[in-house]
Amino acid sequence: MGIQRIAVVGAGRVGTAVARTLVDAGYDVTLSGSGSPAEVEAFASIVAPGAQARWTAEAVTQADLVIVAVPLHRLASLAPAPFTGRVVVDAMNYWPPIDGELEEFDAAPDGTSRVVERLLAGSTIVKTLNHVGYHDLEVDRRALGHPQRLGLAVAGDDPSAVAIVAGVIERIGYDPVTLPSLADGRALQPGGPVFGARLTAAEISRALRDLRLEAA
């Protein structure tokens, strides 16, 4: 797989927590936001030391993997071209208190990641990291085999993209639970059984199985 360079797009609470976690796990990490690299650098050097500030387009085209964590209402302002052909993690949630009522995300029968997929057309979207709180992400990391190691669900249509992202999840300190369709990411959204719940991989699997039984 050889994933080493990861571009984190979005320099808010989630993006900086993700960047710190990745730096700590040994990845080469870039961080970009709505401001210039100099503006991002001004705080990245303090809140996410080790992450390199870049323009989004430059960071994305040079990365092995992209993680997007911007407020959803700002997603449409990202130029989709640099994302084409890349594996892109959707770490975002539709959050009306911040985003306002966004019709397309409000009525997203196949999940908000399908809307992200349309907006970043040409990229391969994988949904994960969205269902863990940004303040829990770092404190809950555990070594492989630790009895209290928690899980993170990874949903996507493309098995090799899901495998790549699962590898990153494993390396940062969580057991990945893979789901075979991006639409399965609905279960990871706010209101779903695993959102904000701090569960082990077995507990996530059980919660998702229960959900399927309910739906049947």
Added chain:
Amino acid sequence: MELGIGAFGDANWDPATGTRISEAQAVRNVVESIEVAEQAGLDWFGLGEHHTPEFPVSAAATVLAAAAARTSRIKLSSAVTVLSTDDPVRVYEQYATVDALSNGRVEMIPGRGSSIESFPLFGYDLRDYDRLFAEKLDLLLEVNRSARVTWEGTTRPALHGEYVPPRAEHGPIPIWLGVGGNPGSVIRAAQLGLPMATGVLGGSAIRSATNATLYRRAAEQFGNSPEQTMIMLGSPGFLMPDGKMARETWWPHWHQFMKIVGEQRGFAAPTRDSYDRDTGPQGGLLIGSPEEIAERIILMHQHWGHVRQYLHIDMGALPQKDLLRAIELFGTEVRPLVQRELGTTSVDTLLGRASAPALTSSR
């Protein structure tokens, strides 16, 4: 170091009894809590603004006015004023009135607030969230600075030098910017030259202290003075003489509160496991014995360097008598322990403001 209390005015269902106090009683309970906080020697009391059955204190300044008449020393503040859906001119008039009634004891924390029920209530569109807050904050700062304001924006009619009374007697009202923890917002506080009020609401008590470093670094770049570069922190908190008993007593109330908020916003209720983590020696929930909480605040100070710590105390319908006892312990036991380590410098001294007369020891 100053210590204070934050409250919302709590009319939640009590998980133990299945009953709920009246909304009017919740309003009166806050006034009583402020009086007890002053008697216990605490320095500051902050009151939030919500518009819900669970938290019915919608007009915080009115409640603070009642408290102003019954106290003589404690600082009275909003925590926070949901400025985006209010008129900054009117907000200033209300707080300047409380300032008059309290002989200069008012402060304000304008913030965006995490609850959004005031947007439909007052006819605002959530999509304007950022613009509303930025513009209204700009106007509030302007009204606070000058009696006659000339201002123009897109969110309310322009002002052409109209007079805004009453003018606060001791100069501008101290305004802290309420910040949720987004690095961009932290930098904005520094950019505006405002002291920052932020929260540690669980998780680790010290991990997000990188925001303190960021804030100070940015303030330095903007050339802010020390009095423009202060931090106050709020955290959920509760005390009993026995720390274990405090944690057991608080848990069902916290769990229920977080469960209700979680259902509204779509996240899972906290587990006992995460509660134990967050109330532990490095955790962001300040629940325990006076000694444990004093130690935590001293630890937090090493990382945050804050000048005021307040406990947010009334979430999930704890009986008022337990709350009052906790407020008392915070003032009479925690405050001396913390000040022995961190000194007694008041925020007024740091601001260069004349302080209200000091209360003689409350013991």
